[in-house]
Amino acid sequence: MPIADKMVKMVESASMIRKMFEEGIRMKEKYGADQVFDFSLGNPDVPPPAVVNDTLIRLISNPATSHGYMPNTGFPHVRKAVADYLNQEYNAGLTPDLIVMTVGAAGALNDILRALMNPGEDILVPAPYFVGYHQYAFVAGANLKPAASLPDFHLDLPALEKAVTADTRVMLINSPNNPTGVVYHKQELMALGKILDAAAKNSGNASIWFPTSPTGRSPMGWRCPACLTSIPTPLC
Numbered sequence: 625m626p627i628a629d630k631m632v633k634m635v636e637s638a639s640m641i642r643k644m645f646e647e648g649i650r651m652k653e654k655y656g657a658d659q660v661f662d663f664s665l666g667n668p669d670v671p672p673p674a675v676v677n678d679t680l681i682r683l684i685s686n687p688a689t690s691h692g693y694m695p696n697t698g699f700p701h702v703r704k705a706v707a708d709y710l711n712q713e714y715n716a717g718l719t720p721d722l723i724v725m726t727v728g729a730a731g732a733l734n735d736i737l738r739a740l741m742n743p744g745e746d747i748l749v750p751a752p753y754f755v756g757y758h759q760y761a762f763v764a765g766a767n768l769k770p771a772a773s774l775p776d777f778h779l780d781l782p783a784l785e786k787a788v789t790a791d792t793r794v795m796l797i798n799s800p801n802n803p804t805g806v807v808y809h810k811q812e813l814m815a816l817g818k819i820l821d822a823a824a825k826n827s828g829n830a831s832i833w834f835p836t837s838p839t840g841r842s843p844m845g846w847r848c849p850a851c852l853t854s855i856p857t858p859l860c
């Protein structure tokens with residue numbers, strides 16, 4: 625069955641990372657798994673900690689565990705646990721009703737962008753940016769608007785200030801950043817928050833930015849300034 629014309633280009637330009645991952649599978653079949661080192665997806669090459677496996681086994685062995693539908697926003701006790709964790713780690717001031725469970729960051733971003741964006745509005749991103757953002761903007765009917773970063777990949781605040789217009793609805797930011805790996809300083813995040821707040825007051829738009837790595841921890845576990853709590857105007 626033919627797919628919609630507007631989707632053809634999107635499918636053709638679908639995630640480069642996925643294409644590399646699939647190429648890795650093909651090369652492993654051809655040359656042997658021990659001959660190919662696949663750095664495409666962030667797949668762990670070590671087993672999960674025992675506590676993860678043990679907890680899953682305990683949960684699925686419990687006859688009270690449901691495998692049926694749950695509330696659309698997720699189980700209330702899970703939403704509360706996430707809010708408690710973020711409050712404990714970052715004093716984030718979140719209540720469980722502000723937490724919605726999704727399957728991964730792509731699911732969360734697609735949902736939230738479709739909920740927030742009016743047709744033709746802008747999503748601001750510091751460049752370079754995560755490869756999936758084009759698709760997310762497309763699905764939301766929005767424009768992806770990149771703004772240059774500094775040569776060391778930190779935020780170019782004047783460039784971002786210039787890029788914000790009355791059409792800017794959302795800014796996407798993540799730290800540690802994918803793809804650059806840069807960890808934004810607390811001061812630059814606070815300064816960015818002030819720029820977005822001022823722009824929001826001028827345009828009448830709510831100032832919104834989305835930390836896609838809101839935990840503020842690197843994969844190795846060390847803390848970095850959390851985007852989530854650097855915003856002067858709360859999300860709620």
Ligand SMILES: Cc1ncc(COP(=O)(O)O)c(C=O)c1O
Nearest residue numbers: 727728729730731754798802836
């Ligand atoms: C910045 C960023 N956004 C979105 C995603 C997609 O996340 P997920 O695979 O959890 O859907 C990733 C994945 O690496 C990411 O790094």
